[in-house]
Amino acid sequence: GILSKGHLVEVDRSSLVAGYVGQTAIKTQEAVQKALGGVLFIDEAYALTSRGMNDYGQEAVETLLKAMEDHRDDLIVIVAGYAELMDAFIHANPGLESRFNRFMHFPDYTVDEMMAIFTMRGDKAGYVLAENAKEPLRKIIEQASADNISFGNARGVRNLFEQAVSRQANRLAGQPDVTREQLMLITVADLPGGEAAPPAQADAPSSAGEDGRA
Numbered sequence: 424g425i426l427s428k429g430h431l432v433e434v435d436r437s438s439l440v441a442g443y444v445g446q447t448a449i450k451t452q453e454a455v456q457k458a459l460g461g462v463l464f465i466d467e468a469y470a471l472t473s474r475g476m477n478d479y480g481q482e483a484v485e486t487l488l489k490a491m492e493d494h495r496d497d498l499i500v501i502v503a504g505y506a507e508l509m510d511a512f513i514h515a516n517p518g519l520e521s522r523f524n525r526f527m528h529f530p531d532y533t534v535d536e537m538m539a540i541f542t543m544r545g546d547k548a549g550y551v552l553a554e555n556a557k558e559p560l561r562k563i564i565e566q567a568s569a570d571n572i573s574f575g576n577a578r579g580v581r582n583l584f585e586q587a588v589s590r591q592a593n594r595l596a597g598q599p600d601v602t603r604e605q606l607m608l609i610t611v612a613d614l615p616g617g618e619a620a621p622p623a624q625a626d627a628p629s630s631a632g633e634d635g636r637a
């Protein structure tokens with residue numbers, strides 16, 4: 424095969440960058456050593472160059488570039504991230520431009536696909552989305568995913584689902600009797616931005632006269 428081992432080592436900025444001068448090169452070299460013979464996958468690689476020239480991320484990049492040259496016959500490095508940020512990353516250093524020259528673009532999930540992801544997470548956790556909550560959820564996803572970097576596609580859907588489960592738990596905590604069906608149902612009120620129905624109010628007692636009689 425192309426590689427002697429073929430294993431995968433996944434890292435991010437925190438795995439490569441240290442807080443003191445000289446330590447970043449050591450951490451990056453350690454990650455490279457673990458990946459030798461296989462693939463070093465750097466997620467959100469743009470974080471290495473997005474904090475300015477005086478950031479320790481530059482040291483990680485320089486160390487990585489040397490390692491890629493020294494071990495070019497037995498190491499594959501894949502960097503990943505959002506397209507716009509990765510374009511800035513690649514052009515932040517001439518060495519990066521010359522070494523990363525093959526690109527693969529993965530399109531964002533569609534709204535229908537993200538709706539399916541929400542449903543799938545619900546199925547796995549034992550929850551059902553109420554029929555009248557589907558269209559409000561779709562609108563929430565459409566609006567939130569307009570900024571795909573902050574929303575994060577599937578990660579954003581996971582966050583929406585976890586928020587809905589938390590809101591549902593808070594809503595049901597105020598009810599004296601809860602059925603199994605209610606425990607499994609995610610309603611419009613449980614979606615972020617949804618308004619929970621106000622608790623039922625007991626009938627107010629009739630007012631008494633000054634002599635104490637009703």
